[in-house]
Amino acid sequence: MPVALAHSLFQFLHQLTPFIQLSALGVPPDIFWIPALVLLLLGVLALEDARSGHIPDSIIAFGMILLIAAQGYYVSVIFAVMHLLLGLGLALLLWAINKAWYMWRRHDALGMGDAKWTMVAATCFGIGPAAFAWFVGAWLALLWIGLCRLFAHKITRVHFAPFLFLGLIAGIWWIRLKV
Numbered sequence: 008m009p010v011a012l013a014h015s016l017f018q019f020l021h022q023l024t025p026f027i028q029l030s031a032l033g034v035p036p037d038i039f040w041i042p043a044l045v046l047l048l049l050g051v052l053a054l055e056d057a058r059s060g061h062i063p064d065s066i067i068a069f070g071m072i073l074l075i076a077a078q079g080y081y082v083s084v085i086f087a088v089m090h091l092l093l094g095l096g097l098a099l100l101l102w103a104i105n106k107a108w109y110m111w112r113r114h115d116a117l118g119m120g121d122a123k124w125t126m127v128a129a130t131c132f133g134i135g136p137a138a139f140a141w142f143v144g145a146w147l148a149l150l151w152i153g154l155c156r157l158f159a160h161k162i163t164r165v166h167f168a169p170f171l172f173l174g175l176i177a178g179i180w181w182i183r184l185k186v
Contacts, residue, residue, distance in 0.1 A: 062120030094130030139178025
């Protein structure tokens with residue numbers, strides 16, 4: 008039985024490799040481990056958000072530093088700086104939207120952990136999959152809220168990063184592999 012399980016896992020990983028290789032534009036396929044590690048990091052952060060409602064800044068910072076360093080070393084410094092500016096710009100945009108909402112409604116519209124999570128996603132995978140993550144993630148969160156209400160389960164807050172992660176996977180698949 009363990010041999011069959013190991014074989015099945017190997018087959019799954021073998022089929023997953025092209026998905027990961029094509030997930031990040033501009034990254035050579037032979038260093039597919041960079042987007043693979045970023046997906047793992049974002050998945051772990053999504054699980055942490057689901058568990059605790061918090062995305063640790065230290066892990067975001069560590070992930071960004073490693074991502075930019077790897078992009079700069081393996082691709083080019085210009086590539087890394089462009090992607091860093093893209094990620095920072097998107098995080099700044101989400102911060103500004105949240106700030107405007109706060110000034111209007113006197114409460115936050117979104118958690119800044121979600122903005123930082125999106126910054127890492129956009130830095131690695133681009134604006135398309137990151138935007139897709141927000142679109143699909145929002146619909147999945149609404150579906151979750153509806154199901155919770157349907158089954159009379161009271162929720163007061165939705166931790167959004169797990170839905171963002173599912174949306175990012177869908178976005179990578181749709182934008183990079185489907186089109």
